[in-house]
Amino acid sequence: xxxxxxxxxxxLNGFAKLFREKGYEGTSxxxxxxxxxxxxxxxxxxxxxxxxEMAKAVxxxxxxxxxxxxxxxxxxxxxxxxxxxxxxxxSIKKLYDDGNTPCLLQAFSIQSGxxxxxxxxxxxxxxxxxxxxxxxxxxxxxxxxxxxxxIQVLIDIQGSLVVSRGLNNPNIFINTLNNIEVIYTxx
Amino acid sequence: xxxxxxxxxxxLNGFAKLFREKGYEGTSxxxxxxxxxxxxxxxxxxxxxxxxEMAKAVxxxxxxxxxxxxxxxxxxxxxxxxxxxxxxxxSIKKLYDDGNTPCLLQAFSIQSGxxxxxxxxxxxxxxxxxxxxxxxxxxxxxxxxxxxxxIQVLIDIQGSLVVSRGLNNPNIFINTLNNIEVIYTxx
DNA sequence: GTCTATAGCTTGATAGAC
DNA sequence: GTCTATCAAGCTATAGAC
Numbered sequence: 193x194x195x196x197x198x199x200x201x202x203x204l205n206g207f208a209k210l211f212r213e214k215g216y217e218g219t220s221x222x223x224x225x226x227x228x229x230x231x232x233x234x235x236x237x238x239x240x241x242x243x244x245e246m247a248k249a250v251x252x253x254x255x256x257x258x259x260x261x262x263x264x265x266x267x268x269x270x271x272x273x274x275x276x277x278x279x280x281x282x283s284i285k286k287l288y289d290d291g292n293t294p295c296l297l298q299a300f301s302i303q304s305g306x307x308x309x310x311x312x313x314x315x316x317x318x319x320x321x322x323x324x325x326x327x328x329x330x331x332x333x334x335x336x337x338x339x340x341x342x343i344q345v346l347i348d349i350q351g352s353l354v355v356s357r358g359l360n361n362p363n364i365f366i367n368t369l370n371n372i373e374v375i376y377t378x379x
Numbered sequence: 380x381x382x383x384x385x386x387x388x389x390x391l392n393g394f395a396k397l398f399r400e401k402g403y404e405g406t407s408x409x410x411x412x413x414x415x416x417x418x419x420x421x422x423x424x425x426x427x428x429x430x431x432e433m434a435k436a437v438x439x440x441x442x443x444x445x446x447x448x449x450x451x452x453x454x455x456x457x458x459x460x461x462x463x464x465x466x467x468x469x470s471i472k473k474l475y476d477d478g479n480t481p482c483l484l485q486a487f488s489i490q491s492g493x494x495x496x497x498x499x500x501x502x503x504x505x506x507x508x509x510x511x512x513x514x515x516x517x518x519x520x521x522x523x524x525x526x527x528x529x530i531q532v533l534i535d536i537q538g539s540l541v542v543s544r545g546l547n548n549p550n551i552f553i554n555t556l557n558n559i560e561v562i563y564t565x566x
Numbered sequence: 567g568t569c570t571a572t573a574g575c576t577t578g579a580t581a582g583a584c
Numbered sequence: 585g586t587c588t589a590t591c592a593a594g595c596t597a598t599a600g601a602c
Contacts, residue, residue: 217405218491304405317545351538358504
């Protein structure tokens, strides 16, 4: 296999940056091509179904990163619950660039036509709830309370990203992440 | 003045519905025209600067509704703090159609190019924080604690809208609004 | 696997009749 | 104040050479 001009992981990261900032409709193939250094036609060689396939690949790529760095950390039986939570939150902080980067799921949930990403978004969010339910159980919460708290954590993360961006103050996101540790350790 | 085919308030409500669901880029002039029953050229008679002017008019229209139904309610000195809060939250529930309607500020914060709406979004969110800071003061909180809680309320509202939509469960939004009452009355 | 070139359509916006 | 007609530019996507 001859070397490609740009490797897929690097490409998907470039796509993600565009999609997060501009949304699905707001990102053009011209911009996607420019981000890779390739021409539009070359993108179609790698993603025959076009922009939609690129967006789905980006979503799956982010999901894989989250699985490795967030889910696997939160459920790592070799660590104490406190360590799992601390390390998981550190990864989340990195994922959203300390509150400076919007969430891809939010960006893709706004779109024209019937939303072909709805199922993927639903799956991803359920995944986040499962991960935090798991850490709640590690803190000896009941299943129902653990799930309730997990949903609140997701609300806090998503909401603080929105508000941080709206008020132009990433510290709101940082403070929210710090408070999440308290939510689990205060009881 | 001869009667117009469609009145401005009705028009702006139709625009708002489109913009909230599809975002700024995802909403076309063809759709905006169709929503009014007018032709594209007729829209330009009312909004000479085009789509951007329509979007800004929608934002101002929503802000006016919020000022009347949320801010004025939360700060109504003729009511007890409990009544103000209860009535204000009822209006918020209506604004977001019981969790079934996305927030316009979120929709407009995702967009291509430099975001011309950033300042308006920032102003609107600051407005929400001020309104809830005010109700916090009415519950005898200190200025700093009242503002802190106000930001958390905004996070809860915005976050629960995102998560309700993502998990396809508007009850998450409803529950969040109910909990906000507790946040203020439990201390 | 990347390119040039282009098809076919939709976009936001305007001119001018009524 | 609304319309028909139209524009130039941008869009997604494809054909085919190398």
